[in-house]
Amino acid sequence: MEGSEPEVLTSSLVLGAATKHEFINTGDIIFQLIMFIILMALLKKFAWGPLMGIMKEREAHVANEITAAENSRQEAKKLLEEQRTLLKEARTDAQGLIESAKKQGDLQREEIITTARSEAERIKESAKLEIEQQKEKAVTAIREQVAQLSVLIASKVIEKELSAADQEKLINDYIQEAGEGR
Template sequence: MLTSSLVLATAAEGGGHINFGDIFFQLIIFIILLALLKKFAWGPLMGIMKTREDHIVNEINAAENSRLEAKKLLEEQRSLLKEARNDAQNLIENAKKQGDIQRDEIITVARTEAERIKEAAKQEIEQQKEKAVTAIREQVASLSVLIASKVIEKELTANDQEELINQYIKEAGEER
């Protein structure tokens, strides 16, 4: 663009005549300018772009590695969680089984103890019954002796005998 404006300006002054020396000089200056731009501007700019590209590639690779690592950790966590659930379920089942076993043992012990207490109560009742029968026999024997001694002392009519028996029964009941 610079060269075309210079060519036009020269052509307009000279009327139709082109100055090749100026064109050649401007072309050499333009090439030098391009070489300087390449060395001082384009090279460092390309180096910065290359560095930026490398940095972006590294970030993408790091993100991909992080994603893969996260996926791996997620799978590990899922497997650990599944294992923990299985362990918890096994613990619950074992606790239920142990509870059932202990319940059965407690029921068996309680039934055995109840049966023992029942048998002890029966024996106690039987002993008390024996004592009561023995006491009644002793009282009946003493009453019989008493009645017999009274009957021997006096001879009684049927009404007197009945009255005497009722009186002794009444006295025996009061003594108890």
């Protein structure tokens, strides 16, 4: 039973406390209310004011960041348009250069063809002239040989009187000798 005594004491204290607080203490409530109002005033002055200042600074900072990001986006968009314009101009210039190179190549090709044709014509004319000269030399050489043969035949004929068959044989022999000597 000794163990039950502390329980009795504890329960009587709890009951005594419950009966003690059955009435409302207005002085404590007013004191706590005044303390709460003082605490709120202090919080407003020392915590809420600076906290709101920090929040306003943060809000201004975020707004500035949003503005800066928007400006950067606009700047990037502007630069992108400029780059597209420059790229388009570069393509146009490149196309112009290609066309110019094609035209220059065509002109050079035509010039080379014209030069080659004129050179071929000159070589052809030169070859014709050389052929003509060689032909004249050959004709001159044949005339000289014919003249020599004629003189030789005439001298042979004069030296000896020949019959028609002998003359024919003699002419054929000399012609054959002339052909072999050539």
